[in-house]
Amino acid sequence: MVSTAFGYTLGFIINRKSTFHADSNIALSTFLNVLLIVFIVVANSFAGPAITGLLLRLSFVPETLVDTLSKVLSMLATGIFVYPANRFIIHRKKKEVTDNV
Secondary structure (H helix, E strand, C coil): CHHHHHHHHHHHHHHHHHHCCCCCCHHHHHHHHHHHHHHHHHHHHHHHHHHHHHHHHCCCCCHHHHHHHHHHHHHHHHHHHHHHHHHHHHCCCCCCCCCCC
16 A cells, blocks of 8 residues: 555656646645546446456457456556546646736
């Protein structure tokens, strides 16, 4: 649990400073990031078994690959959701005010 918390914290800092160059409210960004992490954990708890069940019902998927494919599909779905959430919701840049004189 400590390594997971450390990894999420380090990822948050790197994403905020290096990846997205965010300068928005850090308290709000931290709160939104915690909500995102909780949502991902809960969503994967339900989506993982659903994907596994779907793959087991498909006749063309070998049973030996079901666990691996379900993990890859679950990670892909998470990645597709997490990047836009980080970019457009959590790590925002303040809009620059221009003087129109």
